[in-house]
Amino acid sequence: MKRRKFLKASGIGLGSALVAGYVFDRFGSFGTKENYYLQDNYAPVETLITEDKLEVVGNIPKDLSGLYLRNGPNPMGSINAKKYHWFMGQGMLHGVRIEEGKAIWYRNRLVGSDSYGPNTHVVSHAGKTYAIVEAGGQPVEIDKELNSLAADPFYGTLETGFSAHTKLDSKTGELHAMCYDYASDFENVHHLTVGKDGKIKSTQAIALPSKSMLHECAITENYILVLDLSITFSFYKLGRGYFPFSWNDDHQARIGLLDRSGNSSEVRWFNINPCYFFHTVNAYEDQQGNLILDAMRYERLFDEDWNGPNSEFSPQLTRWTLDLSSGIANERQLDDKPAELPRMHPELNGQFYQYGYSLGVSKNLQPDFGRIIKYDFVKDRSEFYELGEGKMGAESVFVPS
Template sequence: MKPTDHSTGPSKPYLLGHYAPVSDETDGFDLKVTGTLPPDLNGRYLRNGPNPRPGEDPGHLFVGHGMLHGVRLRDGRAEWYRNRWVRTNKLAGAPYLRADGTVDRTAVNANTHVIAHADKLLALVESGLPYEVTAELETVGPCDFGGRLTTAMTAHPKEDPVTGELLFFGYGPTPPYVTYHRLSATGELVESREIPVPAGLMMHDFAITENHVVWLDLPVVFEPRLVGRSMPMRWDDDHGARLGLMRRDGTGDVRWFDVDPCYVFHVGNAHEDAAGGVVLEAVRYSHEAYHRMWQAMGGHVEHPPATTGWLLGETQGGRVHRWRLDPATGTVSEQALDDRYVELPTVNDDLTGRRSRYLYTVAEHAILKYDTVAGTSRSFGTGPGTSPGEAIFVPARGGDGEEDAGWLLSMVSHGMTQGSELLVLDAGDLTRVASVEMPRRVPAGIHGSWVADEGRPTTAR
């Protein structure tokens, strides 16, 4: 079956090539496997991403309707693939902005991430409420945790591997601009707290450590005049850039550290070091790199950069960067760890908020693994013309105790006519273990999770 190409021209890369939407929902069974799937990969690989309906141009990558893709693995077999739109109120035609000026946080596209927590699977987008879905990817409906969640929910919550709590936040264009939330391990919303920031901003991600939350107050802010025209965000040189430290026990105020102007879409990890500092590793965008990526996504850019390209192409992406915040002295140090353009950083989620050595990222035609202690890296090339997706780490059962004992799962797009595969790599040496051929092309998407049949779900951030 050849998918419909909804391309509208070279100025809309979010509708072209690897990102071109598919036009329908389908199911496939007994999928072809090359190599040998590890027998303890028993569970579901789930991935979310924007997928406009036929004939629609959402105007921005972030605005397309959410579509979930799932692959069921069990006992060395790939039992099924299926894809489903998340049936939100927005998909049904409800407006996000009501006639009275209030917003409907259920009228969202739920297109960014899909996670498991407590007894729920949730499709997430940062502009509104999450949507609960079933293990077969059918939509249950919006979730506000018993009426307690009254803000949007980030698409990048962090689950503490020790306490099982899910920490997250919501942001918006009007006060309170940022609100911190905490779900218990059983899924009860037990804390909500305003985080003072001076303006409405796009806070796409954040980080946690064992005792702290790390906030990202960076210079991409809400722009009212863009409402209805594009994603209403712009880079504001006057806003400044700072990282905030907040104690998770609720004591003290947020302590802010000024940093060089930049933007961060995605955090790798953070931890507390032996000297009492907090170390953050993330993909950092310079002013020019941000504008290249934002323009490719369909965003408004007042002064377009001289070079543009495809999403995650040769001129797209940010660079892995490290900040160290020192609460004792109030100082911050910054260090670039690599000069390659990458995105979608992930780690072994058993070490979220703790010291982790390995960071996995995606580059053009490759998956990269960084050893952040040794300062080295290695890569696995997926081939010319491919677009590898976020690499989700799945720990090996009965592993040898090594942080990288396990596998990386990545949905790789081979383009409009070559289909897609679910690639399984050995996370230790980045060798190919197996691949599962998809029964249809899967567009390049954003984030996903491995939901194991037993034990704690493994969720990319």
């Protein structure tokens, strides 16, 4: 199957066009299924607008200037509600230009020129901004007005798929990504390093027969982490026209450590309890010979709910301690408040850190992302701020002072 045809069929974060399924599926041949990922605040935005001279309620710090951007799937046109998955649909950018305490404009724009525009995240590196997605979709460069540019990503040096989330090493200025493109390479994933000049510096293939869904990665001083967790590629779902990743009880969840120096392609694996996490907070190596990883852990997902991640178990902030001497991983829940989309000081990626932030939810199985949580990992405590009724947050952006 050709790569483009495969991506269109699978709908891996790239569009809502899917292959025809069997006559009967788990919801019946003619039945309907309520899909709350198409309702209320999750509903697609149908119009593109530009608004200037925005009213500011409260105050924006006068020394804060720049462009706030978010990206997310926004299916346009006819939608099969029963089979629609929250991760599908063309990317839509939302941007607010801020200058010296004033909100200059808001606008939203679709990413790319067709329904396959990357729909997950935006990243700036070496003077360029890209809309990005995992599973083979190519990054699209975005200008300061939110227009999509017809240019090869990373100066034409990208030869593989890319990632939904990257990690910047502030010490080296290099950007790291763990990438997969099972349409082109069904056996391997790739660790990519993007140099300070914005070009791909190295590409390292890693055998991964499980075909896991690698939404992001983590780095430490000496390692990049390979997150081979309990969500794997599913031909069963693909053949029925659904998002083609599923919970897999038969796969041993594990965390792999790959030497960042590039001197070895061997991955050292640590088995962990079945789980999945889309987002890590941070990872680092401590002075006791351990590697610490903090992430938002799901007990189970993509099993009963084929439309998205929210209705089975709520994510919880969890810490894994990998003993580099014994090869054993220990797990501990750090906080009991359901939360997702964590962030921390970007210059501390891969290093010891004290504070982290996330969006908390008050409704476990239909999250409203209505609170901001701050974690103190040294004092082992957290506090939160409620946004107020009818208000939902987006992924936080940490602006160093």
